[in-house]
Amino acid sequence: MKKLSFNLWGLLPVHLIMLFGLIIPIGIVISVSFATKGAYGGFDYVFTLKAYQQILYNEGWTGGLEFNPQYLHIIGRTLLLSVITTMICLLISFPVAYYIAQQKASRKALLIYLVTLPFWVSMIVRVYSWLIILGNEGVIEKILRFTGLTDNIDSLLYNNGAMLLGMVYSYVPLMILPIFASIEKLDGNLIEASHDLYGSRLTTLKRVIIPLAKPGMVAGSILVFVPCLGSVLEPVLLGGGKNMMMGNLITSQFGGARNWPFGSAIALVLMSLVVIALVIHGLRATDKDARQEAL
């Protein structure tokens, strides 16, 4: 009897906190996205689909609707930049993870520690460091001028490339860890067997190593892709005002622009994208489990 009660009260605090700190608030966001925008910010609980309609259409002077793709552009940019960031992280991480996995145990531990170390350093400081490097009179500009390569440099900041760089920089360690974990588990004899059978290094890489490292690559992609979708700092600091992503669009609706229902609607679109990514990932995982059980 006593054991049962501990099972209940031990879990009670975590459920209460999650209920009031997360689940109820998300429920409210859902309802606010269907509410009417208040005259002076905030909202009134009068049901309308206007917030969702605003994602696609502008309301003209006469009350007619004009198709306006500006928010679709932001959603598209968010998805595209997140996909590209994930791919670049994959390309960067695979050789690094492979190299680290081949080292002696003590060196391995040290290198993995060095991969995780930047996470201890404040995110905002790490993003800020790129402002010094890319900014006007920044490090790169000075190097280019000093070497006489070029004198005329357009600003390296405030474009999609700078955002991409910032996101890759922020999230690439998240890709390395799972790939490293799956390569480390890989049986080295398989690589030797492939060579004994006259497989070249490239063939071995393509036919043996990459297929076996795939679970790690998939897990790493999810770990990078999901936070990319919700990025706020990189687009604000490196992308500038013109190159918004969904994260900024949402926060801006609760600051200066003050359209809470619209902000909530965009937040729900973002959440759905994340849920879709996680569900696809989950389905693949269960698919694999099912296949393994069948074997």
Added chain:
Amino acid sequence: MSTSNNVKKYPGFNFWTVCFFAFLYLPILVVILYSFNSSKLVSVWGGFSLKWYVNALNNNNLLDAVQVSLTVAIIATVISTTVALLAAMVLVRGKGVRFRKTSETIVSLPLLLPEVVVAVAILIFFSNLGIGNGMLKLIIAHSTFCIPFAFLPIRARLQGMNMHVEEASEDLYANKWTTFKRITFPLILPGVSSGAMLAFVISMDDFITSSMLNSGGSTTLPVYIFSLIRQGVTPELNAISTLIIGVSLFLAGGAFLLQRQR
């Protein structure tokens, strides 16, 4: 065996790894280097100086922000670690727990949802409730999203623990509480402390939620730094950043040593 004969080695991978670590650490080094620049212009090197550190340490707004961040982080760490420890004890050790899988998902919810969505949600919820106290809002929000970070190391430690010692303790007529206090807790302490450390760092580092909930008197350090960045790159900002980097690396070193003890 030479490198070229070892079939497991790929040419170029070590060079690539060196480049990667340069990419990872050079930006941080640039910030540190520039913080010692005596020139007011970030772009001109005016010689070595510590004056920006003196300025930073006399900046009252900065000190206030540090105080807010520390207060919130310490309280949120205590709350989230305690709650996570209780939950982990039930979810790993409890027998016949109903909805175990659901509960585990609920614990890790903050990891699954984009932070900006949760931040907006909490903002609307608090304004609906009419909670005006900025610190209280921050503490509730931070405690919530720190829980999974505290939970995961504790759970890992509990799962890796040998159950026989607990059973032995109970065979020797120790009650549940004594067993927990004298056996389980000391054994999982490394997991609890790395969980607490993670929660602390995550709370100190948080920008999105803290900036959404920002109000007078509850400006956290990252939110304050953001406002400075908005005013432009300054040497004082570099000094502040370097101080933060120093403290973070100090904590990271501590965590590394803790892990070594296992």
